Amino acid sequence: MTPTDGDQTPAESAESESAHPDQRPGGPAARAQHLSKIYGAGDTEVRALDDVSVDFGQGRFTAIMGPSGSGKSTLMHCLAGLDTATSGSVTIGDVELTTLGDKQMTRLRRDRIGFVFQSFNLVPTLTARENITLPLDIAGREVDTQWFDMVVDRLGLRDRLDHRPNELSGGQQQRVACARALIGRPDIIFGDEPTGNLDSRSSGEVLSILRAAVDEFGQTVVIVTHDPRAAGYADRVVFLADGHVVNDITDPDADEIFEYMKQLDRAPAESTATTAATHGRHEGA
Numbered sequence: 001m002t003p004t005d006g007d008q009t010p011a012e013s014a015e016s017e018s019a020h021p022d023q024r025p026g027g028p029a030a031r032a033q034h035l036s037k038i039y040g041a042g043d044t045e046v047r048a049l050d051d052v053s054v055d056f057g058q059g060r061f062t063a064i065m066g067p068s069g070s071g072k073s074t075l076m077h078c079l080a081g082l083d084t085a086t087s088g089s090v091t092i093g094d095v096e097l098t099t100l101g102d103k104q105m106t107r108l109r110r111d112r113i114g115f116v117f118q119s120f121n122l123v124p125t126l127t128a129r130e131n132i133t134l135p136l137d138i139a140g141r142e143v144d145t146q147w148f149d150m151v152v153d154r155l156g157l158r159d160r161l162d163h164r165p166n167e168l169s170g171g172q173q174q175r176v177a178c179a180r181a182l183i184g185r186p187d188i189i190f191g192d193e194p195t196g197n198l199d200s201r202s203s204g205e206v207l208s209i210l211r212a213a214v215d216e217f218g219q220t221v222v223i224v225t226h227d228p229r230a231a232g233y234a235d236r237v238v239f240l241a242d243g244h245v246v247n248d249i250t251d252p253d254a255d256e257i258f259e260y261m262k263q264l265d266r267a268p269a270e271s272t273a274t275t276a277a278t279h280g281r282h283e284g285a
């Protein structure tokens, strides 16, 4: 779901429709500007992110890909307020994260961001139902029972609600984690390899749910993945190499992503130059 255009003139409206969907009026759900992250110093210095600027539009599903060590997790963790950058800024909605104190950051993460991790991160002593409502319970917020029922039924979890995580399959656990991420209707859901521990059938289920969260619920989803098939569910793939954004593809298909990843794995700098020059749908970031 894209943001509404409000009271725009026809010319403004036409202009905004032709703009990149991640840069339309209404503001992006998340934005990194000139983001750098340096680990260590001197001989051991690692520049995990090097002047990265990228927008993630509202109501869009974006995959972040790139070779191992290219900075994907660092970017996602900085975007989600789980890590701080060395320089540059991150904005979630209209809030710049660098302006927030610890308590405000905790509240923002709790109220406006949903997380789905590779390792599910469910609380083992709680039932599926309790895990799903945990973020609201901690925040002292009421559970919207209609929304809870909708999410639970859409994710096929109705008959699993009273089970604990160790009584659920990996796919079911990740569906509970998706429900937990959705329950507070956050501005944005981040997934760090959300299908990394799942077989292909469960992966398909989880990705369909994230896709539906965007298409049916108007959520914004950003995932890190190594899997071209997973990225094929996204509206857009942002590629990183050596801490830089090197390509940005809209409406990707899995074969195209696979080919580009192969190039990046072979020779990051060379493939970047070649592909950016020849790729018909390169968007720039």
Ligand SMILES: Nc1ncnc2c1ncn2[C@@H]1O[C@H](COP(=O)(O)OP(=O)(O)OP(=O)(O)O)[C@@H](O)[C@H]1O
Binding pocket: 039, 040, 046, 047, 048, 066, 067, 068, 069, 070, 071, 072, 073, 074, 075
């Ligand atoms: N805590 C840390 N201390 C030092 N270096 C780090 C730290 N975390 C990450 N790095 C380095 O920063 C770079 C980017 O790491 P990051 O985990 O973001 O890459 P990635 O693309 O997510 O990799 P992968 O696909 O293997 O998970 C790597 O060179 C990594 O070794």
